[in-house]
Amino acid sequence: xxxxxxxxxxxxxxxxxxxxxxxxxxxxxxxxxxxxxxxxxxxxxxxxxxxxxxxxxxxxxxxxxxxxxxxxxxxxxxxxxxxxxxxxxxxxxxxxxxxxxxxxxxxxxxxxxxxxxxxxxxxxxxxxxxxxxxxxxxxxxxxxxxxxxxxxxxxxxxxxxxxxxxxxxxxxxxxxxxxxxxxxxxxxxxxxxxxxxxxxxxxxxxxxxxxxxxxxxxxxxxxxxxxxxxxxxxxxxxxxxxxxxxxxxxxxxxxxxxxxxxxxxxxxxxxxxxxxxxxxxxxxxxxxxxxxxxxxxxxxxxxxxxxxxxxxxxxxxxxxxxxxxx
Numbered sequence: 001x002x003x004x005x006x007x008x009x010x011x012x013x014x015x016x017x018x019x020x021x022x023x024x025x026x027x028x029x030x031x032x033x034x035x036x037x038x039x040x041x042x043x044x045x046x047x048x049x050x051x052x053x054x055x056x057x058x059x060x061x062x063x064x065x066x067x068x069x070x071x072x073x074x075x076x077x078x079x080x081x082x083x084x085x086x087x088x089x090x091x092x093x094x095x096x097x098x099x100x101x102x103x104x105x106x107x108x109x110x111x112x113x114x115x116x117x118x119x120x121x122x123x124x125x126x127x128x129x130x131x132x133x134x135x136x137x138x139x140x141x142x143x144x145x146x147x148x149x150x151x152x153x154x155x156x157x158x159x160x161x162x163x164x165x166x167x168x169x170x171x172x173x174x175x176x177x178x179x180x181x182x183x184x185x186x187x188x189x190x191x192x193x194x195x196x197x198x199x200x201x202x203x204x205x206x207x208x209x210x211x212x213x214x215x216x217x218x219x220x221x222x223x224x225x226x227x228x229x230x231x232x233x234x235x236x237x238x239x240x241x242x243x244x245x246x247x248x249x250x251x252x253x254x255x256x257x258x259x260x261x262x263x264x265x266x267x268x269x270x271x272x273x274x275x276x277x278x279x280x281x282x283x284x285x286x287x288x289x290x291x292x293x294x295x296x297x298x299x300x301x302x303x304x305x306x307x308x309x310x311x312x313x314x315x316x317x318x319x320x321x322x323x324x325x326x
Contacts, residue, residue: 019216019217019222019223019225019226019229020202020213020216020217020222022140022226022229022230023138023140023141023143023144023216023229024141024144024195024198024199026138026140026141027136027138027141027144027145027191027194027195027198028136028137028138028141028191029054029132029134029135029136029187029190029191029194030134030135030136030137031134031135032114032132032133032134032187032190033114033115033116033132033133033134034114034115034116034130034131034132034175034183034186034190035108035115035116035117035118035130035131035132036111036115036116036117036118036128036129036130036175036176037117037118037119037120037127037128037129037130037131038117038118038119038120038121038126038128039062039094039118039119039120039121039126039127039128039129040120040121040122040123040124040125040126040127041094041095041122041123041124041125041126041127042094042095042098042122042124043093043094043098043120043122043127044091044092044093044094044098044099044100044101045091045092045093045100045101045103045106045118046089046090046091046100046101046102046103047089047090047091047092047103048089048102048103048104049087049088049089050087050133051086051087052087052135053087053133053134053135054083054084054085054086054087054133054134054135054136054145054194055083055084055087055131055132055133056081056082056083056084056131056132056190056193056194056197057076057081057082057084057092057129057130057131058080058081058129058130058131058168058171058193059076059077059078059079059080059127059128059129059168060078060079060128060129060130060168060169060171060172060175061078061126061127061128061172062078062125062126062127062128063075063076063077063078063094063125063127064076064092064093064094064127064129065092065093065094065095065096066082066090066091066092066151067090067091067092067093067096067100068088068089068090068091068150069089073096074151074153076153077155077156077157078156078168079155079156079157079164079165079168080153080154080155080156080164081153081154081156081164081168081193081197082151082152082153082154083148083151083152083153083154083193083194083197083198084150084151085145085146085148085149085150085152085198086145086146086148086150087133088150092129092131094124094125094127103118106118106120111178112178112182112183113183114183115175115178115182115183115186128172130171130172130175130186132186132190134190137278137282138278139229139271139274139275139278140229142274142278143212143274144198144213147211147212147213148198148201149201149205149207152197152198152200152201154193154196154197154200156168164193164196167189167192167193170185170189171186171189171190174186174189211259211261212260214259215256215259215260218255218259220245220246220247220251220252220255221252221255221256221259221260223244223245224241224242224244224245224252224256224264225260225267227241227244227245228241228264228267228268228271229271232268232271232272232275232294233272233293233294233295235295236264236268237265238252238253238263238264238265241264252264269309270309272294273305273306273309273310275294276290276294276302276306276314277310277317280314280317280318280321281317281318281321282321287299287302287303287314287315290302290314291303302314303315
């Protein structure tokens with residue numbers, strides 16, 4: 001690994017960092033696309049699975065139901081928000097049991113490059129929704145998303161969620177007027193709603209206290225993870241990580257393995273390949289440049305190690321990303 005010294009002041013800053021908060025901070029919606037739906041019952045919309053994406057729905061007027069092939073339907077009222085972190089297929093209907101038609105079979109005129117309008121008017125009760133789909137690029141944020149449940153609902157009537165109705169009103173106003181910068185406003189508010197929904201789940205679900213998410217909340221292991229996530233190309237050792245977070249080498253190694261399920265160096269190696277995968281997908285860096293940044297002596301040695309760890313070659317990851325480009 002090439003030298004990449006870290007100043008003591010930087011290490012001190014990490015001692016007070018919130019690792020879970022850092023992962024949330026990195027959660028920025030990328031390539032977001034939105035649809036405003038103006039609906040008159042009866043209606044039903046089927047949304048196919050969208051792998052590597054998260055989806056969300058906001059009811060701004062009336063009501064709706066989220067349904068899955070397996071599982072109880074979720075009722076939604078005006079002001080409610082639901083996040084589907086893994087982009088699983090589902091339907092939105094005006095009442096449970098309603099036949100749903102594939103979204104792509106509807107005419108949806110574009111109002112801007114990232115915003116479309118769906119109108120279904122069958123004369124019945126009115127409902128309005130804002131729906132979105134987006135991806136997340138940061139590796140830590142992607143890891144967090146992969147550990148979330150298939151659906152996280154937030155009701156505006158729940159005590160403490162009064163802010164939600166106000167946010168939804170702002171979103172609806174922007175969606176209907178779509179003035180200058182409207183796309184940016186909708187995206188930023190959507191960022192906030194997504195983060196708030198995840199925060200709500202993290203604070204209320206016991207599953208958030210175990211595994212990788214639980215490790216992020218540990219005073220020492222969480223800070224060690226934050227150091228790795230922030231600077232994966234740094235030549236970390238167990239000793240340097242332990243020194244940076246203020247514990248003994250043996251203490252960090254044992255607690256890290258207990259909470260994360262693997263040694264710090266194994267995690268670091270795998271994390272570097274997660275970062276490399278992102279660079280291959282989302283940047284124009286050559287494989288040789290990526291190999292150099294990660295401390296490999298040659299592109300060939302990087303490629304061999306990458307395939308051994310991930311099961312794919314760097315070239316196949318890049319070709320797959322190009323094939324999936326919208």
